[in-house]
Amino acid sequence: MRTRRDLEGRLAGIDRRGYPAYKSLRGVYDLGAFELSIDRVQGDPFAAPSALSVHVPAARAGFAPELYATPERCTALEDLLVRRFAAEARCASYAVRGSGKSGLIATSVPGPEVLPRSACEAGAAGVLMRLEMGFPAHGRTVDARGLARMLFELLPACVERALICDEACRRAARAAMELADDQAAVRAELERRGLIAFVADGSVLPRASGVSSRPLEGAVPFRAPERLAVELDLPHRGRVRGMGLPRGITLIVGGGFHGKSTLLKALQEGIYNHVAGDGRELVITESSAMKLRAEDGRAVHAVDISPFIGDLPDGRDTRSFATEDASGSTSQAAATVEALEAGARTLLIDEDTSATNFMVRDALMEAVVAPDREPITPFAERVRGLWKRFGVSCVLVMGSSGAFFPVADCVVQMDGYRALDVTERVRAVCREGGVDAAEDDAPGADDERAAFHASERRMELPGRAFRRDGRGRGPKVRAHGLDGFSVGSGEADLRLVEQLVDAEQVAALAQMVRVLGEERALDGSRGLAEVVGELYRDLERDGWQLLSPYGDTGCGLALPRPQELHCALNRFRVM
Incomplete structure (x- = not known):
């Protein structure tokens, strides 16, 4: 040396x-x-x-x-x-x-x-x-x-x-270690208690602004409703009280600007640990949860959306649906099936960013447009079947429709950023209206079209996107902040993949796609989930060097979840 x-x-x-x-x-x-x-x-x-x-x-x-x-x-x-x-x-x-x-x-x-x-x-x-x-x-x-x-x-x-x-660094390192231990303990308790999320009392959920990740000063601290309150014994903080959301179907309701979407955003980012002082240190969501939304114009690659969308007027096969310009409903249907393929056990959905015709269809519309003229089976008729048949939970923010009340296991109302358990009230309203709530035979639970085959899907990345140049160099890789990336002649638009929180995750996704493309790992012979799992095992074994095309591993990469790699591959299109 x-x-x-x-x-x-x-x-x-x-x-x-x-x-x-x-x-x-x-x-x-x-x-x-x-x-x-x-x-x-x-x-x-x-x-x-x-x-x-x-x-x-x-x-x-x-x-x-x-x-x-x-x-x-x-x-x-x-x-x-x-x-x-x-x-x-x-x-x-x-x-x-x-x-x-x-x-x-x-x-x-x-x-x-x-x-x-x-x-x-x-x-x-x-x-x-x-x-x-x-x-x-x-x-x-x-x-x-x-x-x-x-x-x-x-x-x-x-x-x-x-x-x-030195002494100051030692204290800071020990504090970080203890917080990490407590966060790991909460995650273990979620699995043991059959919960999908925990929100500790005293958590500060609102952010300072739409472009700031800092906690809002003077915000109302979170407090769990009594029926949903659980107490966890953590290794360093001791006994901590908070809201435990059970597996199943949870609705978050309330008036506008009362904190519904704020709670959902905290849950969707609860897949990550947060540093002390963030306010959401003990807002923990089970690690596979995926936020879904409509994405007009996105590419869809041979996804079986038939559980939601049947025979189309133009005759296209929805059992292997592909398009370069998806509508709101087809994009959200594809995203739901893709989430199951990525191993999601919890789906997070906000009506504000969803396609209305994908989510609900009321009786008045059915009276005008006959069911046999409507190819879309709304999510409200499928969500119970997803839970009862496949064990996939769902958290939905709803402010304008009660269509999901009959299939909900738990209903949380946000009122001035205060959480209230209104589950029994909702069930009473349903009974008064002659509607049975949360029954196992809810619409869609036993429908043959509700069968999902996501894990069987195979994908091919076109080799032409990853061609080497005349000097033998691999495809150029460019990351564009949180917006997406390009590799060779292909690109992925990730602007609406909401659980990506750091531009370095996007940079890592770009390198992952490059590796898969150059190695021809996705040639249509193997399932997408199998290939993604193999890449993460290789990355655990070989380290960041695996994603370094020229052997000079540098700063600038952060590890995304396998779920986000699925999202990137599903949105990758060759220009």
């Missing part, structure tokens, strides 16, 4: 040369307190920053093994270290000036969710932090002195303050 003196000599030798001379610095250097790896060097000061990593040996980092003893603890520790390093890097960034991105020092900047990220790996070997750095230049001339200051002064200071376990 090269030493600091070697790096100093190389820097002296390229000072004031053309910018490409920086490429001679690639390699690993022992800087004493840590090892520095210069993995990729940008082509010019205006290009994407250079990729570096620092490795702090365990003896130097000083983190006790208990802090990374379980996957949940390890992820929490890595998340903490990324946040600490990002804060230090932000202070040190651009202390060296120059053209383009000169002087930049950065790594991933997490939101309130705690996600596995390529930016950091912590364990028995120590701490590995990946970062980006803008190698300084004046014009396109190397500023070796500026880079020497960045590498030998600014970067070591960031490492010392962020990655070495």
